[in-house]
Amino acid sequence: MRMNLLEEYARHKAQKPADWFLYVWNALEDNLIKCTGAIFPLLDGKPNFKGKMKPGSRAVVYVIRSDYEIFCRDWESRNDKCYVCEGTGKEWNGWSRDAGVKYKICSKCGGSGKP
Numbered sequence: 001m002r003m004n005l006l007e008e009y010a011r012h013k014a015q016k017p018a019d020w021f022l023y024v025w026n027a028l029e030d031n032l033i034k035c036t037g038a039i040f041p042l043l044d045g046k047p048n049f050k051g052k053m054k055p056g057s058r059a060v061v062y063v064i065r066s067d068y069e070i071f072c073r074d075w076e077s078r079n080d081k082c083y084v085c086e087g088t089g090k091e092w093n094g095w096s097r098d099a100g101v102k103y104k105i106c107s108k109c110g111g112s113g114k115p
């Protein structure tokens with residue numbers, strides 16, 4: 001799962017503007033993902049999550065995983081890209097302090113980036 005698409009879907013469900021960012025997500029039982037986001041001040045063009053959030057901008061939405069998967073497949077056909085890697089061919093594979101973010105070849109598209 002790429003967080004950009006989950007963020008896009010949660011933003012859409014919460015009816016928030018483009019500067020609303022997801023900062024916590026929890027997989028719950030019963031096929032639910034709890035998504036919490038808010039508007040933060042920008043630092044170098046990216047949300048500064050340690051900055052003070054805009055008052056009243058925090059929102060929690062519950063995403064039903066099967067609905068999110070429908071959204072992902074729709075995104076895939078609209079963009080002609082694999083939704084797991086968002087067309088990059090690379091899938092997130094953990095993080096370490098020494099190597100930073102690690103990637104592997106996308107398990108869904110085999111690295112082609114295509115649906």
Ligand SMILES: [Zn+2]
Pocket residue numbers: 082083084085086087088089090106107108109110111112113114
């Ligand atoms: Zn892929």
